[in-house]
Amino acid sequence: xxxxxxxxxxxxxxxxxxxxxxxxxxxxxxxxxxxxxxxxxxxxxxxxxxxxxxxxxxxxxxxxxxxxxxxxxxxxxxxxxxxxxxxxxxxxxxxxxxxxxxxxxxxxxxxxxxxxxxxxxxxxxxxxxxxxxxxxxxxxxxxxxxxxxxxxxxxxxxxxxxxxxxxxxxxxxxxxxxxxxxxxxxx
Amino acid sequence: xxxxxxxxxxxxxxxxxxxxxxxxxxxxxxxxxxxxxxxxxxxxxxxxxxxxxxxxxxxxxxxxxxxxxxxxxxxxxxxxxxxx
Numbered sequence: 001x002x003x004x005x006x007x008x009x010x011x012x013x014x015x016x017x018x019x020x021x022x023x024x025x026x027x028x029x030x031x032x033x034x035x036x037x038x039x040x041x042x043x044x045x046x047x048x049x050x051x052x053x054x055x056x057x058x059x060x061x062x063x064x065x066x067x068x069x070x071x072x073x074x075x076x077x078x079x080x081x082x083x084x085x086x087x088x089x090x091x092x093x094x095x096x097x098x099x100x101x102x103x104x105x106x107x108x109x110x111x112x113x114x115x116x117x118x119x120x121x122x123x124x125x126x127x128x129x130x131x132x133x134x135x136x137x138x139x140x141x142x143x144x145x146x147x148x149x150x151x152x153x154x155x156x157x158x159x160x161x162x163x164x165x166x167x168x169x170x171x172x173x174x175x176x177x178x179x180x181x182x183x184x185x186x187x
Numbered sequence: 188x189x190x191x192x193x194x195x196x197x198x199x200x201x202x203x204x205x206x207x208x209x210x211x212x213x214x215x216x217x218x219x220x221x222x223x224x225x226x227x228x229x230x231x232x233x234x235x236x237x238x239x240x241x242x243x244x245x246x247x248x249x250x251x252x253x254x255x256x257x258x259x260x261x262x263x264x265x266x267x268x269x270x271x
Contacts, residue, residue, distance in 0.1 A: 056244060
């Protein structure tokens with residue numbers, strides 16, 4: 001990481017990226033920030049930030065909602081087109097959803113105001129002008145109004161555009177976890 | 188009390204609670220701005236240093252931005268960040 005200098009009163013946004021890989025269950029990560037603040041014993045000071053996640057493998061194991069698909073690959077999304085994802089309310093009560101965090105510079109997100117018990121609603125994602133020109137791995141975090149204020153984070157991936165020349169077959173298995181530099185044969 | 192005075196009293200009674208509601212309610216600006224501490228020398232302040240992603244699917248990449256403020260009276264240098 002490049003050294004960052006901030007004058008008094010300035011701020012900087014630090015993006016922490018977390019790959020859930022094949023973790024399972026509750027995970028806590030605590031990245032450490034080292035600064036030039038004066039400490040009584042050392043010349044540097046450390047600050048910890050913390051992130052927590054509850055990693056799941058199968059959509060059916062989450063409650064009180066299921067989100068399908070679990071990961072959004074919006075590589076083929078163009079112009080003002082929207083990609084839909086399904087939110088199924090498994091509980092016996094209606095739920096309201098609040099967006100906690102999403103990359104506003106890249107995405108627009110629409111969510112149903114309320115999903116009644118045992119019903120489904122649709123969320124929609126579309127791209128901003130910057131998002132259309134970019135490749136990224138971001139995410140959307142939502143919070144429910146249930147007793148536990150349950151949160152869900154949906155990974156959103158935008159890789160290279162896929163163009164298929166005449167006589168070629170499209171890639172069959174273009175997974176959201178694929179590294180962009182490894183996408184041979186995809187232009 | 189004449190009718191003009193009555194109107195003034197009624198207006199005052201109705202207005203004071205409204206002022207109270209708007210100043211203490213869920214105002215998106217006033218409720219989110221936290222006072223920044225002041226520090227001698229360089230100082231780092233992270234208002235929201237923890238974030239809960241909640242449910243995250245396997246093999247996904249998620250991200251969150253933390254805002255770091257320089258609150259001292261000297262230049263703050265962020266020397267390194269290491270995953271923990």
